[in-house]
Amino acid sequence: MPSRLQILTALVGTAFALPNLTPRDTSALRILPWSWNFNITALSGPGCPDFGATSPPHVTRPTFGSNTVDGSEIYYWFFAYPHLRASVAPGTPEASVWCETTLAYTELDKDGVAPAVPGYRLKLHKNGTQVIARYDLEEGVEAKLKFTYFTDGKETIVDTLNVAGPRASGSYNDNTPVTGLVQWPLPKCGTGTIKFRTELTVSAKKEGAKGTVSSDQLEYEGKTVYYGLQQGVSYDWEKCTA
Numbered sequence: 001m002p003s004r005l006q007i008l009t010a011l012v013g014t015a016f017a018l019p020n021l022t023p024r025d026t027s028a029l030r031i032l033p034w035s036w037n038f039n040i041t042a043l044s045g046p047g048c049p050d051f052g053a054t055s056p057p058h059v060t061r062p063t064f065g066s067n068t069v070d071g072s073e074i075y076y077w078f079f080a081y082p083h084l085r086a087s088v089a090p091g092t093p094e095a096s097v098w099c100e101t102t103l104a105y106t107e108l109d110k111d112g113v114a115p116a117v118p119g120y121r122l123k124l125h126k127n128g129t130q131v132i133a134r135y136d137l138e139e140g141v142e143a144k145l146k147f148t149y150f151t152d153g154k155e156t157i158v159d160t161l162n163v164a165g166p167r168a169s170g171s172y173n174d175n176t177p178v179t180g181l182v183q184w185p186l187p188k189c190g191t192g193t194i195k196f197r198t199e200l201t202v203s204a205k206k207e208g209a210k211g212t213v214s215s216d217q218l219e220y221e222g223k224t225v226y227y228g229l230q231q232g233v234s235y236d237w238e239k240c241t242a
């Protein structure tokens with residue numbers, strides 16, 4: 001789980017690099033631009049009907065970034081999906097919901113603008129996909145999260161997280177299993193379009209079993225709203241040679 005501080009920062013903040021990112025000049029091992037951002041430029045599907053909505057805190061949005069500090073160079077950016085949730089109950093043995101997200105990635109210099117000559121190429125998918133969600137699954141219920149990254153239009157990278165009940169009610173942070181490094185270097189340095197599909201399916205394999213996958217809830221103007229199930233997209237960079 002991210003700390004409370006990270007969540008609060010994310011609620012009021014933007015998609016810029018957050019202070020938990022180590023400045024790039026503290027270690028010769030690190031390969032990263034001064035800063036960068038991800039903007040959601042399109043959303044489609046029943047799991048994200050709110051493209052363009054801005055009223056916080058319950059819209060589909062970027063939340064926070066994190067990274068390793070041990071030289072392994074694993075970066076994540078998280079995106080929250082308040083409408084991506086599904087439940088099974090007696091009489092409803094399967095439920096699923098999906099969303100397709102398009103992101104614009106931009107490298108930024110220390111003035112917060114895209115440099116005339118970008119220095120780095122983003123390579124998607126350094127370490128699978130992270131998922132921060134709430135589960136409440138009885139025995140006999142299975143939850144499947146499938147992440148499909150559309151790369152150059154020909155190949156896709158697919159990550160899957162399977163969670164079998166029982167899983168006690170609570171918030172969990174999981175990483176999809178990683179079998180070998182499969183990355184997609186963006187076609188251009190400094191900028192690019194990233195598109196992925198997020199799909200959640202909950203199935204009762206046992207007659208009448210109950211289960212829910214959702215996210216933390218909070219009170220907002222007298223209503224209960226969902227924070228959003230979070231998908232952590234992983235990446236790193238390589239230097240561009242002129």
Ligand SMILES: *[C@@H]1O[C@H](CO)[C@@H](O)[C@H](O)[C@H]1NC(C)=O
Pocket residue numbers: 014015016037038039
């Ligand atoms: C991208 O997002 C950042 C941070 O939210 C914002 O400042 C910037 O204006 C956005 N850029 C575009 C092109 O929408």
Ligand SMILES: *[C@@H]1O[C@H](CO)[C@@H](O)[C@H](O)[C@H]1NC(C)=O
Pocket residue numbers: 068074127128175176177178
């Ligand atoms: C990288 O992926 C592995 C395998 O899923 C996971 O155990 C590990 O926690 C991940 N590393 C980070 C920094 O998230």
